[in-house]
Amino acid sequence: MRILSTPKLQLRTKFTLRRKNAQNEDLPADLKTPARTRFAPSPTGFLHLGSLRTALYNYLLARATGGQFLLRLEDTDQKRLVPGAEDNIYDTLNWLGIKVDEGPTVGGPYGPYRQSDRSEIYTRYIDELLDKGLAYRCFCSKSRLDGLRDSARLLRPPTTVSYDRHCLRVYTREESDAKAARGEEFTVRFKSPDKYPEFDDLLHGYINWQPQVNPFDRRYEDPVLLKSDGLPTYHFANVVDDHLMEITHVIRGEEWLASTPKHIALYDAFEWKKPKFVHIPLLTTIDNRKLSKRTGDIDIMSLKNQGYLPEALINFAVLFGWAPKRVQGEKLHEIYDMDFLENHFNLEGLTVGNAKVDFQKLNYFNKHYLQRRLEDPDYLDKFSADIYGKLNQNRRITQDYVKKVLLKTGSSLTTLNSVFSESFRFYFERPTYTKEGLENVLEPEKVGIVELLAEQSDYTDLEAIIPKILAVYPFIKKKDIYQTIRYAISAGQPGTKLPDMIELLGNEEVVARLNSLKEIL
Template sequence: MSSRLYSTLLKPKKKLTLLSKKTTSGTTLTKPARTRFAPSPTGFLHLGSLRTALYNYLLAKRTGGDFLLRLEDTDQKRLVKGAEQNIYDSLKWCGLKWDEGPIIGGPHEPYRQSDRSQIYQQYTDRLLESGHAYRCFCSKERLDGLRESAQRLTPPTTVSYDRNCGNLSREQSDLKASNGEEFTVRFKSENHYPKFTDLLHGSLDLQPQIHKDDIRYDDYVLMKSDNLPTYHFANVIDDHLMQITHVIRGEEWLPSTPKHIALYRAFGWNEPEFIHIPLLTSTKDKKLSKRSGDIDVTNYAKRGILPEALINFVALFGWAPKKTDGNSEIMNLQELVKAFEIDDLTKGNAKVDEKKLFFFNKHYLQQRIAREDVEIFEKGYELLKEESRSEISKVRSDELLKLVGHNLTTVNEIVNYNYLLSDSVDYQTEHAVKFLTTIPKETSISILSHFTTLTIDTDISNLIAECVNAGNNKKDIFQVLRFALIGSIPGLKIPELIQFLGVESAQKRIVDSIKFLE
């Protein structure tokens, strides 16, 4: 079914809520939700998947329920080396701890679909016995031909199968299978899918596009010829057996939802509640590319983004918490859990603007620096050591981070202040060269001569006052001192610079700058 077709059916409806209406005694929750995050290890965890995981986590924790992790790894050809471990590491880094899943186990293990083949075979047999499924022995060439002919119809359709093998008797099908003929197993779909309710989009009636003169059937594959299940089959079986109550996933899965509901009902099961969240787009309204690597969680971590900032950023992609007194968009994970409600989810595509991410990161970074977070100070030290040509002490590294922390958006930017740890000043930088064109050398030397007597007991403000009384412009004084101390690099205040450098180093730099200017 095309996205164009189903999108026209997404008419605004009154949204349902998991939470009851608020009363004077507060919010009363319904029974705990069991949610799951079921990624395919076909790539590293990216922003879209992180948001899906986060919303499922928030809903589970908001209602006192459980958050499960399950690996959907049945598409063996597309598996990426290291992707599974990356999923584990990224979720842990973000603080999203699963209650059941790989590594920790649980009552519904295994939680890796490739380890559940016998389970899927059992339920395949049930559908074959009940007549809700049948074996398909059609060759790839025949199926390709059917798909091509379906595309030539007016209008074209992705529903292409003609149910050729659905007309085989069970005896004929069993004989072909016993003779070793390769087959898949298809679901025998009804002519009309049932309506369903999405907690975000409301009541939906999504039907496959069937040509009135060339009838095809939406008999999708359940089990592939390699005896592995398709996503459509495995996720329904697993969600039922793992007692999932709510499925939060991307809007791209909306067209598949009627297939899944039909499968639930073929087994006589109740389907979970569905919540399909909007796509993530760039600021130019283009769908984010998963393949570029720029939106991988790992990449953000390498760029110095903190997990609490990334989680805060991602939470607002399609969720607008209610405004209250003192309300702020800045929320840690515990605050997000407390505030999360399905009613506050939004339908429009969510634009990913990293300006907001850096705003959050600066806030959380300053919090960490203020409480002298060991991890941040260690990270700053490691970065400075990698960048520096000379030996750097941990003490000086920590002092530098405290000094410039209010200017940093990410801890990675600490290397931009490496010059403060150098024993000498580079007077040939762009900033320094520009300074040399603004104030005559004679004036600079005259100003600097007032500061050559700088000692530990000297009040720098007194020396500046003396220099002003000698007829010098205060603005020029600060510019000249900045040139002498750090080569005119803007940012820090002169008293802060002298305090950090130390009087001895500051005086040496002043003397060296005079020699350079002479």
């Protein structure tokens, strides 16, 4: 985002920002009236981390103020719709515990909540703007518009807007009506004001954002409101719907800041009260690149399939630009469950800078919440039954054994799927020894240790075995003996304490694995 001073002539895009203060001290700690917020995704892809953060902030503001949270589908770009994307939105929000008060599946007094079902509403308001002279039909061909765009780039200074208002100048309203009646293809453009109004963003402060124009060859932004297929553009439908659905607060990504002046101009054209705007910071990678599908902006249900828990994802996403205000002397922590957030979320905790997404932090949260879940006997029964069902081809395994493994190793599990990873698989099947592993753990002069360990019959008292080995191999360190046993029973997997591993596997299985390693050597 570039903050530029305002010159006398509009020679460049002007974005001036007057921040209220660095700490946002005059933001209200809480709101006195209930907020009506909305999450308005486009079903052109599956719901991902950035969308989750937007949905979550809107949801939490509504809950914290005793308001309502709406779901609205912005599906007017029919060519880009992805099969299954709409169901993915419903399934994801439901799985995360984000409850919708009004929306396509639950109804409500301001429906329909799918934009493709609201065409008659948009037509009515398009006609109102046409009658007021604040919008006009544009019959220009694509080739003419492309030529205007290309010529605008060649101007000195160049301009970011390109339309010349040809159709507004050439055709009277009667001529425009006649052309439309004959079936000629057209779009409807908004007659943008000479200067966009300043607006107040509750996070960034006062913003004055003007398009870059050339004073010698004047072009106009005049955004399209109605496309040639009769469906509204995002800018128009967004404003009409937010007004009719009585949205009080619009929380969305910072990338929409440049569009907000257009939206406010539309509110002014209709003489409607504007909602309050909050533009939250961009999500970036650890090395400060914009988060995208290529750089980790993963869809939520794929994270579910990887074994992540909804409460971990909620905790992870809410901290992308927000933190609760701490009471003096209160210990710093980052664990916030949904109950806490629904009662304590407020705009005062929002931050301005880009939010860096560190997936190691997601692992930290998931590990915490998984361990908490395993303390619940009902969940432990359900989870162990699920694992047992996937392992039941191994007749040695019982559900009771699986439960014991979870109780002992739960603090080492990162995700639900970690149970099937290399780090834990040795509890359910004998490990595979590799040449590299043997070379790293078992130096040639230590091979005899394995033979001696295999001769031991009782590993229930591990400390009693160590002196027997040291008596034969006094030059060996105790840690070498422990590493050798660990390698024999788990191929060297770290994490769980060795006595716990031995207790879970049982003495007979430990001896058997030591003998298997002995045979290989």
